[in-house]
Amino acid sequence: MKNEMMNQMNRLVLAVLLRGLRVLYRSDDRVRAEMDSWRKGLTLKLVCGPGGAALAVRQDDACGVVQVRRAQRTDITMRFKSVSGAFQVLSGQVGISDAYARHLFALEGDIYQTMSFVRCVEYIEAYLFPGFMARRILREVPEKKLSSLRVYALAAVERVR
Amino acid sequence: MAGQRRQEKWLQPDRDGKESGCGRAAGNGDGRQMTPYFEFTNPTKLCSGKGAVDNLAYELQILGVQHPMILSDAVLEKIGTLRVVLQALGDRKIGRIFTDIPRDSSVEVVNRIAQEYRDYGCDGIVALGGGSVLDTAKGVRLLIGQGSDNLLDLMGCECLPQGEHIPFLAIPTTAGTGSEATAVAVIRNTERNIKMEYISQQLMPDVAILDARMTQTLPPRITASTGMDTLCHAIEAYSCMQKNPLSDAYAVAAIELVRGNLMKAVCCGRSRKARLAMANASFLAGAAFSNSMVGVVHAVGHALGGVCHIAHGDAMNILLPAGMIFNRKVCREEYAGLLLYLAGPEVYVQTPKEKRADRAITEVLRLRRRLHQLTGLPLTLKEAGVDPAKFPEVAGVALNDGAVIVNPRQVTYESVIRILEMCYGE
């Protein structure tokens, strides 16, 4: 697949990820507990390869996270080394823990605080990817508190601006 | 006897009954598949064996160091180990000797030493000590190399650009942490009561010097404790998600050396052969886990260190069998394979294939028991004086340790509590 196509896909999945985080903050108490443990105003950035899509968010008491535009320096930055590496993760071929094991990304910031974010991503992976994919990329598939279809529906109508 | 019964009870099948084939990485009879991508790095020059320390002056010269900063601790100064190293320097100048490094070094200590490094115009670091001194030296090197004055600004994993090259030589005085061979430094954050992990290639020493004279005076109790840390590095490296053919080779070589030499080093500390073998085991296991990472045993161990101030090796000794039992579900084949190195070829071939993983855990339990009889090394958290009321806090900290991300089995709050309860020993 061409880099540009992967870039587009990454951008799309990042948008789903942002909405997913907010939806699950309201509807899954485990995700809520994780995000409530984040430091007030913690900023997080995902960068999908050099020149690739990026998403920056800030911890928010009401919605879990809000998107930050033009974030220069964030507390935690997960920087994928390549567009294709990010694509492997965002398209559900590789789980976040495997991505770490395969050195697909570098991490700037406190490893300790990142682990909670990693768990949130693993919850989202369980909802967003079909069962057979989730079982392949997660060490243990967490029980779903609502159907994936419902998460998708809620994410579709989620207002992020 | 009670201890023995308890340990055998541990080997019962997992409570949920399922023994393998449920984890994503579970064996299917053909061995776990090799990771589709791996990295391996170990640029450190190893000088190992008789008279290795005597080459220090030469190694400094090769690295162009004129005014080295010598980092060590008060005990090594007192018992004369530091003197051996200083003598090896001959007429070479020294920039600064700093021996005021506590057992549990912190961000503040690192920041302060970096300031002294600059004040005294040093141009290289020689670290002589155990894990704490070596990790402190790594922190100092990182700060100087990156031109920073606060270690908290440099947190992260594989994210720092190549800074200024600061020559760095490591001389371990325990055979355990393997810090002389790793890209990892664990440093305490006093404010948050946690041990922080730094992962960067720039933490790897240019030269590691292994010399039996450096560890000969180590008391049996610490020899045992640090030796179990080495074993733990090798076993976790061999079973973590990031394992690869090279880290495997280092890990099994380390385990063989531990099998042949740990008891000897504990019983006859003067044995140069056993001491050197253990120093090499420590280096090998360090290189292994630096490239494949460690898992749940270290995550919980770091948390116990941070919250309850348990010595790292003691925590490893207490937690290792429980951690193996927790991971057994998905690591049967790895553990079965390790039996060859843990117990030797006779035991390996005499043990039926399906019993090898459990036998490997039994071998670890046996080794622990012997070390306990010889040195009083604690087998349970109770003996180590851990208050069970702290378990929730320990579990919370452990979950956020970087090591859980590559543990072969998902680590949850409940599973950490179960491991802690199992290790409490009632």
Ligand SMILES: [Fe+2]
């Ligand atoms: Fe360790």
